[in-house]
Amino acid sequence: MVMEKLAAGLEKLGINAGEHELALFQIYYEELTDWNQRMNLTAITEYDKVQTLHFLDSLTVPAVWRPTESRPHPRVIDIGTGAGVPGIPLKIIFPQIRLTLMDSTNKKITFLNHLKQKLGLNDIEVISGRAEELARQQYRESYDLVLARGLAPMATLAELTIPFCKIAGRAILHKKGDIAEEMNSAKRAIATMGGKLIEIKPVELSEFPDNRVLVVIEKVAPTPEIYPRGQGLPIKRPIQ
């Protein structure tokens, strides 16, 4: 059987993955490690580790968010998706979502376009560019769900993600370790972007002994037009 670690983890999370889904994850693994020999996509390449640290970790999101009957085809964006996480694993499990993958590195975009073909998944848009700039275009306030993992510290992250959320949409941000101070110094940035912290959901899986959490933010007010700032300011001078 393929993807045994992933299957065991998903069972604990109450997520059903059939043979078809596991076969897609297997293709994903093979393409990722193949392309990774020619370009730097990820430092994690070992079979078991890719299953847990990339795929299973992405799929902790359904603990706090799932497509609903009233909104069966939600729009989801993954900002700074890199090799496609957490967006692609979520799309494999919920094929009905309309997914946008965004990254500022062109070689990652090339890989993602190839992967999308290999997996045969519909409704995936792959966009190259910086979040600060793309949030001023048609992507602004257009998504039911905004995802980001490993992109930036929380204050910067708030400015790079919340502008993409629709009102009443959510940002679900993967974090790990002790984030109390990071959250504290991001309070103002979250509020300024029109966000409201809903919960910090601990991920309680033996696969992750490093205090992983999902930070859940709801968009409660429009983001003021001046945000996100350009010229690298969200990174160089985060809102304090």
Ligand code: SAH
């Ligand atoms: N989400 C992936 C990759 C994290 S690394 C994972 O969890 O494994 C961060 C990624 O964000 C890199 O691929 C980098 O190219 C991209 N990135 C960094 N700054 C960005 C920005 N301002 N806008 C869009 N993408 C950005």
